[in-house]
Amino acid sequence: ETGVTQTPRHLVMGMTNKKSLKCEQHLGHNAMYWYKQSAKKPLELMFVYNFKEQTENNSVPSRFSPECPNSSHLFLHLHTLQPEDSALYLCASQGQLKVVSGANVLTFGAGSRLTVL
Amino acid sequence: AQSVTQLGSHVSVSEGALVLLRCNYSSSVPPYLFWYVQYPNQGLQLLLKYTTGATLVKGINGFEAEFKKSETSFHLTKPSAHMSDAAEYFCAVSKAAGNKLTFGGGTRVLVKP
Numbered sequence: 492e493t494g495v496t497q498t499p500r501h502l503v504m505g506m507t508n509k510k511s512l513k514c515e516q517h518l519g520h521n522a523m524y525w526y527k528q529s530a531k532k533p534l535e536l537m538f539v540y541n542f543k544e545q546t547e548n549n550s551v552p553s554r555f556s557p558e559c560p561n562s563s564h565l566f567l568h569l570h571t572l573q574p575e576d577s578a579l580y581l582c583a584s585q586g587q588l589k590v591v592s593g594a595n596v597l598t599f600g601a602g603s604r605l606t607v608l
Numbered sequence: 609a610q611s612v613t614q615l616g617s618h619v620s621v622s623e624g625a626l627v628l629l630r631c632n633y634s635s636s637v638p639p640y641l642f643w644y645v646q647y648p649n650q651g652l653q654l655l656l657k658y659t660t661g662a663t664l665v666k667g668i669n670g671f672e673a674e675f676k677k678s679e680t681s682f683h684l685t686k687p688s689a690h691m692s693d694a695a696e697y698f699c700a701v702s703k704a705a706g707n708k709l710t711f712g713g714g715t716r717v718l719v720k721p
Binding site (some may be wrong): 495497524533536539547558581583596597598599600601602604 | 642644649650651652653654657699708709711712713714
């Protein structure tokens with residue numbers, strides 16, 4: 492148990508479906524991230540939220556729609572996806588700076604494996 | 609902009625042999641450096657991090673890494689590989705002020721009996 496929980500762990504959907512991925516953290520962190528991990532490609536940052544506000548959108552197609560209702564929950568709404576969107580979607584959270592203990596550590600969830608047919 | 613280069617997308621080592629994973633970074637400011645490990649069907653887990661102070665950093669599972677500013681490197685080592693070390697390893701860099709991490713492409717480690 493890493494402190495960041497992602498559901499579902501596996502999802503299969505058609506290109507016309509609408510589904511959502513959920514991420515939850517109870518670490519008291521204020522920042523949350525969505526990453527996409529595809530086979531044979533580097534980890535791709537998608538979105539960053541700080542205190543519920545989106546601070547980064549890394550040119551992600553609009554068929555991916557994030558939502559952050561509070562600092563503990565992050566969603567990724569999916570609609571009209573393409574087969575190339577099949578990947579492992581990783582959520583991570585990040586606490587505030589603590590200079591002595593070391594900052595910027597990301598705590599990752601186990602990921603949601605998405606297959607688009 | 610920051611970047612991370614991990615030399616070798618795949619590394620094969622024998623059980624009991626030295627594990628050496630290479631990471632070079634570029635950063636315009638003093639970096640924070642990280643190594644993460646990803647086991648099959650899991651998320652990334654922090655192995656160790658360098659922020660300030662001692663340049664040799666010890667992490668979990670017997671891994672350690674040394675920050676060498678002159679070489680802009682942060683190579684990861686373990687003296688003796690175990691079968692359980694088979695995983696993918698990611699090096700990452702960030703600025704020192706609450707910034708996001710930039711990850712390398714990852715190195716997959718295979719441990720042979």
